[in-house]
Amino acid sequence: GNSVTQMEGPVTLSEEAFLTINCTYTATGYPSLFWYVQYPGEGLQLLLKATKADDKGSNKGFEATYRKETTSFHLEKGSVQVSDSAVYFCALRIGGWGAQKLVFGQGTRLTINP
């Protein structure tokens, strides 16, 4: 079946530390991959995406590369800020045109201390 596995949280880092949140997936076909972020009290927001193998998604200093050979889409940021504290969800999108669905990982809570 289709599933997404994220590293378990919570993750606590100091400001300016390097961040990696691991994400691996299993899927039939060729999914698109996403990272969503949820700030306290808000809905999920799309952070970045990649639609095919070797694509790199990037936004707000975050990056993730679609690795088909390792079925991974790890999220990285070189220097985190307190404002990056949030819950991060890795997801894949499957299905044909008009019938697409998102499958989410369990989320990783990130706390950045000043």
Added chain:
Amino acid sequence: GAVVSQHPSWVICKSGTSVKIECRSLDFQATTMFWYRQFPKQSLMLMATSNEGSKATYEQGVEKDKFLINHASLTLSTLTVTSAHPEDSSFYICSARVGWDTEAFFGQGTRLTVV
């Protein structure tokens, strides 16, 4: 980006009663809306997909008679949990998209507690 608003943000209800959750797209018309359920420390599980003016498509294992979904207009979908029980307590999230292959925007979620 586009805004999706859910109401209420949290609700407590007595066992056996029904509760309605609204999901509105505030600045766009949503052809498709999705309802998810999230248990603590678990991923969002898709419950159903609804297209405006047609019946919702439920995921396997989701009771359609218990979780009633109505998508009466291009800006509003509702989820009604009927005869709620404590095991229905959860975090419910909706999302909406404009077209068939566009980004989905998420509401802030509704925490339901059944006592």
